[in-house]
Amino acid sequence: MKMIMAIIKPAKLDAVREALVEIGIQGLTSGEVSGFGRQKGHTEIYRGAEYNVSFVPKIKIEVAVSDGQVDAAVDAIKTAANTNKIGDGKIFVTDLSQAVRIRTGETDEDAL
């Protein structure tokens, strides 16, 4: 099992969710985060004064997948979240050692 963590543009959350559902992913977790990468921050101007906003708002999604689904899921996210502009985000994949569905007690791939 793998855990896919992706940082994406807020506007792309729905597209990513739809793409993952299409390849059979059954669930994901998302949250609002802020951070910076190559895009750095941006400036906002209020009453003529420039403010440097160094952390940009992004969405973080986390998806637990079976080994066989990893490539398809990464690909789906990569395609759906792409605008080909700086700030599109990143995808990280890590090993996942255990999973439990709380209601039934099912474990590992049965729990995904």
Next chain:
Amino acid sequence: MKIIFKLGCLVSIALLFSLTTAHITMAADAKPTLDTGDTAWIMTSTALVLFMTMPGLALFYGGLVRSKNVLSVLMQCFGIATLMSVLWLIFGYSIAFGENNQWWGGMGKSFFTGISADTLIGTIPENVFFMFQMTFAVITPALIVGAYVERIKFSAVLLFSGLWLMIVYAPSTHWIWGGGILADLGWASDALKGFGTMDFAGGLVVHANAGVAALVIAAMLGSRRGFPNELRPPHNPGMVMIGAAMLWVGWFGFNGGSALGANGGAGMAIAVTHISASTACLVWVAIEWIKFGKPSLVGIATGAIAGLATITPGSGFVGPVGALVFGALAGVICFFMISVIKNTWKIDDSLDVFAVHGVGGILGILLTSIFADASAGGVGLPDGISIGMAFVGQLLAAVITVIWAGVGSYIIVKIVQATVGLRVDETEETEGLDLTVHGERGYDI
């Protein structure tokens, strides 16, 4: 019979206004009679002007600070409103509208002394006049909040505002609206005999006073940590817009109510107020659009306040075409003064009280001398006063007001520094005043 009597009252009021400033300077002879229409309108205006501070100004300022300080700003406005109300009863009204001498109204009207429900000022009960004027005494110190947000002690806010009401606001009101030294500038020159400062609703009394005090306290208090480059932007422009819109509506009572009657003068005051505000909004966002590429909500809201503050002194004297000029100049001049004060003078008058209110109020006072003239569509200058002399008179009144507000505010800040202290410590400032000073949190996210 009744109608004739009513007409007679209106004519005598109109005469009184044309001879002096808009705010009544104690009608001497004819026994005044109560007018129910006038009274109803001033009671309505009282509610509108109180609404400007609570919650209008509080929201306008609250949205402009960071989320960790939003409650402290709301609290400062609310605290000032209540304290000024009580002090207005104890000494404020008496100093401003008492009859001691030209400098100081004295304590003769303290605690409503000699004022019953039947006592009249012009055609309205004096208790209504007291309340209407109280709402001005509430909003003026509250305007200064914008200078010291995000770093001042709450005790300092209360002590500063209370002393400021006594030493700066009430005497200044007496000088201009209470029949004091600026209500007839004849002492300065024979050519100014019979010319009283034309400050209809408070270009000097309210806006210049608050603006100068803001500059003084901001300079003495020091900048917010991180000023000017590392500050976070306004946390809620939507709140800024809601507050500005409430101020705008309330301003109809502020300027329209300053006619002290329900009449054509009040109607014209509301019309020119609205035109000036709208024009200033458009000019402000046009400058932003050209200069920075985007028209902003905070910009259009700030433009509204600049246009409103600038028309305030002229609102009872100028016509709607004049109001277009007031609004346009307010948009341009206040916009550029913001960067002069923050970038050139490096004073962290955080929410631009001086640039918007101080500059707007003084600009309006000077423009009034030109646009009050009948040739420019105004109600006309007093007999024998040219535009040039009116300009000199207005300038003189502005200089005296600015000097007194500056000196008075400086002394008061020194007193506050020496007693309760002015500024919170570094940790409190970093964590935000909401939690450290008031023990509450604006948002739980």
